[in-house]
Amino acid sequence: MNVKNSYLMNAYSRQEISFTSGSGIRLWDNNGVEYIDAISGVAVTSLGHSHPEIASAIAEQASQLMHTSNLFKIDWQERLGEKLCSISGMERAFFCNSGAEANEAALKLARLHANANNVFDPVVVVMEGSFHGRTLATLSATGNPAVHSGFSPLVPGFMHIPFNDIESIHRLADQVPNIVAVLVEPVQGEGGVKAASQEFMQTIQHLCHEKNWLFMVDEVQTGMGRTGAWFGHQNVDVEPDVITLAKALGNGFPIGACLARGNAAKLISPGKHASTFGGNPLACRVGCSVVDIMERDKVPDNALIQGKRLLQGLKAELGHHPEVIAIRGEGLMIGIELSYPCESMVKRALTEHRILINVTRKNIIRLLPPLICNENETDEIVARISDLVRTTNRH
Numbered sequence: 001m002n003v004k005n006s007y008l009m010n011a012y013s014r015q016e017i018s019f020t021s022g023s024g025i026r027l028w029d030n031n032g033v034e035y036i037d038a039i040s041g042v043a044v045t046s047l048g049h050s051h052p053e054i055a056s057a058i059a060e061q062a063s064q065l066m067h068t069s070n071l072f073k074i075d076w077q078e079r080l081g082e083k084l085c086s087i088s089g090m091e092r093a094f095f096c097n098s099g100a101e102a103n104e105a106a107l108k109l110a111r112l113h114a115n116a117n118n119v120f121d122p123v124v125v126v127m128e129g130s131f132h133g134r135t136l137a138t139l140s141a142t143g144n145p146a147v148h149s150g151f152s153p154l155v156p157g158f159m160h161i162p163f164n165d166i167e168s169i170h171r172l173a174d175q176v177p178n179i180v181a182v183l184v185e186p187v188q189g190e191g192g193v194k195a196a197s198q199e200f201m202q203t204i205q206h207l208c209h210e211k212n213w214l215f216m217v218d219e220v221q222t223g224m225g226r227t228g229a230w231f232g233h234q235n236v237d238v239e240p241d242v243i244t245l246a247k248a249l250g251n252g253f254p255i256g257a258c259l260a261r262g263n264a265a266k267l268i269s270p271g272k273h274a275s276t277f278g279g280n281p282l283a284c285r286v287g288c289s290v291v292d293i294m295e296r297d298k299v300p301d302n303a304l305i306q307g308k309r310l311l312q313g314l315k316a317e318l319g320h321h322p323e324v325i326a327i328r329g330e331g332l333m334i335g336i337e338l339s340y341p342c343e344s345m346v347k348r349a350l351t352e353h354r355i356l357i358n359v360t361r362k363n364i365i366r367l368l369p370p371l372i373c374n375e376n377e378t379d380e381i382v383a384r385i386s387d388l389v390r391t392t393n394r395h
């Protein structure tokens with residue numbers, strides 16, 4: 001690919017559109033054109049753009065104190081740790097700056113757990129179709145050959161099984177003695193908006209108890225209300241040992257977290273893991289604001305209500321469309337699977353229908369609207385997406 005007049009590495013295939021302001025679920029480009037944001041910066045701006053309370057929390061804390069390092073006690077970090085543990089049932093938090101880093105922390109817990117049990121060639125079970133990030137360990141954990149391509153040697157110690165395949169995990173449990181953990185998304189986002197079944201998750205939980213494996217859930221995308229519960233695993237009634245978070249935790253301010261309970265919460269001691277920026281006063285104050293606003297405004301409940309409305313609306317409009325294979329979702333994480341590759345729809349959605357969408361796995365439209373959208377806004381999303389799909393020809 002040709003990089004024209006750019007000082008940026010060619011990492012992304014971007015749309016030629018640049019936004020200059022936003023409010024709630026709306027964005028404006030540099031020509032003043034208004035759009036609906038139905039992707040939220042990939043599940044990040046769940047409270048909408050330019051939330052006034054988040055903006056003032058940032059401004060206030062930035063003018064008071066941004067960073068001191070983890071050489072010192074950080075009150076906002078303690079507070080955010082307590083809030084996140086209270087909504088998740090976890091006991092301890094480690095703070096970092098992204099989803100991949102949160103998963104790195106979880107994978108290091110798995111290694112510490114292994115080494116403490118004299119397992120020096122440990123295996124973490126991961127899923128085909130998963131996405132866990134772009135660092136070397138997290139891309140190795142990711143179940144997508146395209147993400148691996150060009151990066152050998154991969155980090156060893158991962159075994160992939162088909163998602164939702166109960167027989168496979170039982171077989172692995174019988175055949176592989178050095179398994180120490182399972183890492184799984186409650187709903188695969190990049191993988192095409194596919195939910196883990198309750199039976200699959202409960203099987204994993206059962207095996208983890210029986211075999212002394214860590215049950216680790218990647219809630220980077222599903223966490224913080226996205227699926228209509230605080231955390232996606234709560235929808236299938238399991239209690240993991242480790243939860244990873246990022247994306248919506250800062251509503252756009254970079255922050256990630258790895259939460260743990262039980263023995264998993266005691267594995268880290270000084271010298272085992274660290275982050276210079278991780279958990280600084282600014283990031284943690286923003287995280288506290290996000291949790292407070294979500295609690296006060298019952299944002300996960302709204303995600304559930306609006307998610308149902310969005311799903312029903314789309315099914316009513318598009319359920320019988322000949323090219324629509326499936327419409328599915330959990331809360332405000334929605335996938336519309338088409339019978340043909342539809343990556344070109346992203347641009348038409350922007351230029352003709354003024355709505356931001358994402359296409360994953362080539363043929364699945366993924367919608368991740370802000371969790372604060374109201375009924376009218378949800379209906380507007382249904383109308384624009386239905387128009388978009390109806391006016392698109394196969395080629």
Ligand SMILES: *Cc1c(COP(=O)(O)O)cnc(C)c1O
Nearest residue numbers: 098099100131132133218220221
């Ligand atoms: C986005 C995502 C990640 C990676 O997060 P980054 O902040 O981009 O490193 C990891 N896991 C899941 C499930 C994600 O959706």
